[in-house]
Amino acid sequence: MNDQNFILFESYLSKVLSKDETLVFESRLKTEPEFKQAFNTYKELSSFLEHKFENEAASNAFQNNLQKISKAHFNKKEVVLESKKPTKMFQFYKYAIAACIVVLFGIFTFNQFSNPSFSDYNNYDSISLTVRGVQDELLKTAEDAFNNKDFAKTEEVFGQLLEKDHSNKEYQLYKGIALIELNKFKEADSLFGKLSNETSAYKNKAIWYLALSKLKQENYDACLDILKTLPEDADDYKRAQKLIDKLD
Amino acid sequence: MDKKKGHEDQKYIEGLLHNNSFIIQSIYDKFAPKVVNYIKQNSGSTDRAQDVIQDTLITIYNQASQKNLQLTCPFDAYFFLLCKRKWLNELKKSSNKEVTINEAVLSKDDDAQELAFETSVFGEKQALFTEMFSKLGTACKDLLTATFKIKSMEEVAKSLGVTYAYARKKKSLCIGKLTKLVQESPKFNQLNN
Numbered sequence: 001m002n003d004q005n006f007i008l009f010e011s012y013l014s015k016v017l018s019k020d021e022t023l024v025f026e027s028r029l030k031t032e033p034e035f036k037q038a039f040n041t042y043k044e045l046s047s048f049l050e051h052k053f054e055n056e057a058a059s060n061a062f063q064n065n066l067q068k069i070s071k072a073h074f075n076k077k078e079v080v081l082e083s084k085k086p087t088k089m090f091q092f093y094k095y096a097i098a099a100c101i102v103v104l105f106g107i108f109t110f111n112q113f114s115n116p117s118f119s120d121y122n123n124y125d126s127i128s129l130t131v132r133g134v135q136d137e138l139l140k141t142a143e144d145a146f147n148n149k150d151f152a153k154t155e156e157v158f159g160q161l162l163e164k165d166h167s168n169k170e171y172q173l174y175k176g177i178a179l180i181e182l183n184k185f186k187e188a189d190s191l192f193g194k195l196s197n198e199t200s201a202y203k204n205k206a207i208w209y210l211a212l213s214k215l216k217q218e219n220y221d222a223c224l225d226i227l228k229t230l231p232e233d234a235d236d237y238k239r240a241q242k243l244i245d246k247l248d
Numbered sequence: 249m250d251k252k253k254g255h256e257d258q259k260y261i262e263g264l265l266h267n268n269s270f271i272i273q274s275i276y277d278k279f280a281p282k283v284v285n286y287i288k289q290n291s292g293s294t295d296r297a298q299d300v301i302q303d304t305l306i307t308i309y310n311q312a313s314q315k316n317l318q319l320t321c322p323f324d325a326y327f328f329l330l331c332k333r334k335w336l337n338e339l340k341k342s343s344n345k346e347v348t349i350n351e352a353v354l355s356k357d358d359d360a361q362e363l364a365f366e367t368s369v370f371g372e373k374q375a376l377f378t379e380m381f382s383k384l385g386t387a388c389k390d391l392l393t394a395t396f397k398i399k400s401m402e403e404v405a406k407s408l409g410v411t412y413a414y415a416r417k418k419k420s421l422c423i424g425k426l427t428k429l430v431q432e433s434p435k436f437n438q439l440n441n
Contacts, residue, residue: 006424007417014416041436042427048377049423051314053396062267062309066302069269073276074298 005035009042116246118216121239122181127174146174154178169195169202173209180213188213204234211240220247257323264305265312275305279324283331291339300338304330307371315370321359329364334371372439380429388422395419 011017012025029036051059126147129139142161145153158175162168172195179188192213195206207230214223224247230240263271280301287297304327311317319326381389394404395415405415430436 003421003424006427007420010416010420010423038427038431041430042423044373045377045423045426045430047314048374049381049392049396051310052378052381053393054399055313056397058267059309059313062264063306065267065269066272066305069272069276070298070302073273073280074294078294 005038006042009039012039013043013046115218115220116215116243118180118212121212121215121243124177129170142171142174146178149181151178151181155182155184169198169200173202173205176206176209180209180216183216185213185217204230204236208234208236208240211243215243223247255319257321257326258319260323261308261312261317261319264309272305275323275327276301279327282324282328286328286332287335290335292335296335296338300331300334304334304371307367307374310374311367311370317367319363321363325360326363326367329360330367330371333364333368369439372435376430376433376435376439377426380426380433383429384422384426388418388425391415391418392422 008017008025012022017025029039124146127143129143130136138157138161142154142157145151145157155175155178158171158178161171162175165171172191176188176191176195179185179191189210192206192210196203196210207226211223211226211230214220214226224244227240227244227247230237234240260271260275262268263275280297283301284294284297287300288294292300308317308327308330381392384392391404391408394407395401398404398407401415401419402412405412408415410418
């Protein structure tokens with residue numbers, strides 16, 4: 001495309017061509033594709049330049065305003081997005097505390113409702129059978145066996161002692177205790193039953209241990225009944241009352 | 249196609265053309281979120297979306313101003329399509345990957361597609377022209393700037409200290425030069441195909 005054509009394009013667009021010249025021009029547009037394309041591009045560029053410079057002020061004003069509104073819009077969006085997240089920690093603590101309360105309540109309730117057990121009561125004081133000065137191997141063995149909680153031996157040795165001394169109620173007591181510990185309930189109950197009916201220093205103890213035997217057998221009703229027969233002056237009266245409260 | 253609706257949304261075009269802040273704000277409130285979401289879901293960010301939206305609105309403004317743009321479809325569809333095209337072109341440039349422009353996704357609104365395509369091409373031409381103008385020599389730049397700012401050719405000639413005839417000739421040659429630059433640019437061939 002040579003310079004002449006560009007001058008022609010400008011003239012055509014400025015409408016300074018004569019009628020004939022215009023006709024020739026327009027006919028060339030139809031017959032010469034390259035001419036047409038060049039002209040179209042030239043025309044578009046003229047329009048572009050026109051808009052660029054004539055409307056420069058308005059265009060700049062628009063662009064500035066647009067920039068301002070765009071900034072405001074996107075800054076607003078950012079602020080909205082920074083929403084507070086609810087603290088999950090607080091939720092956790094709430095549940096943890098609730099769980100603790102439930103557990104504590106459960107333990108409390110459980111304690112209230114669970115039955116007492118024999119193991120709560122089978123703590124025995126140490127016994128001393130030997131008398132100073134008198135040497136008795138068997139007594140010593142019996143004493144040691146009981147104090148060491150060797151109830152099998154206790155039963156055996158006290159049995160031997162009772163063979164020699166049938167009516168020794170003290171020996172019967174300790175043997176009876178051993179029997180309970182060894183879960184030989186029939187014998188134990190029979191022993192204590194007899195012992196609790198006879199007047200002796202060990203009567204009340206017998207009643208107490210008979211009750212404990214029933215307790216170990218989980219025969220709570222029998223235990224309760226026996227406990228209620230324990231007199232006020234008995235050593236174990238207070239313990240018995242507490243146990244009655246638990247069973248009742 | 250509800251032509252009435254198309255005409256209704258022409259108010260957005262007019263609003264842009266007249267730099268009506270209320271309309272421009274309304275465009276952002278109503279139509280920007282959809283574009284932002286799309287761009288974010290397609291390897292973009294809010295910042296990039298902001299730029300795309302701004303550039304698109306400037307293109308619409310220019311077309312409205314230069315070519316008397318008339319909407320024949322809802323602004324919503326037209327605007328979204330334009331932004332989408334612009335974004336995908338940007339991705340294409342930066343990644344050199346084949347980016348499929350899934351036109352079927354949006355709507356069966358052919359008017360919107362056609363219009364968006366036209367505006368898109370217009371926008372790209374604008375960018376090309378601007379680039380080529382900057383490559384002109386100072387003399388041409390000054391002359392053309394003067395020519396189009398001062399409407400009267402006589403006055404231009406006077407201010408440049410040349411004859412009217414010379415000024416006119418120079419104008420033709422400078423635009424001619426610009427034409428050549430544009431035609432020789434590879435981008436131009438893409439646009440015309």
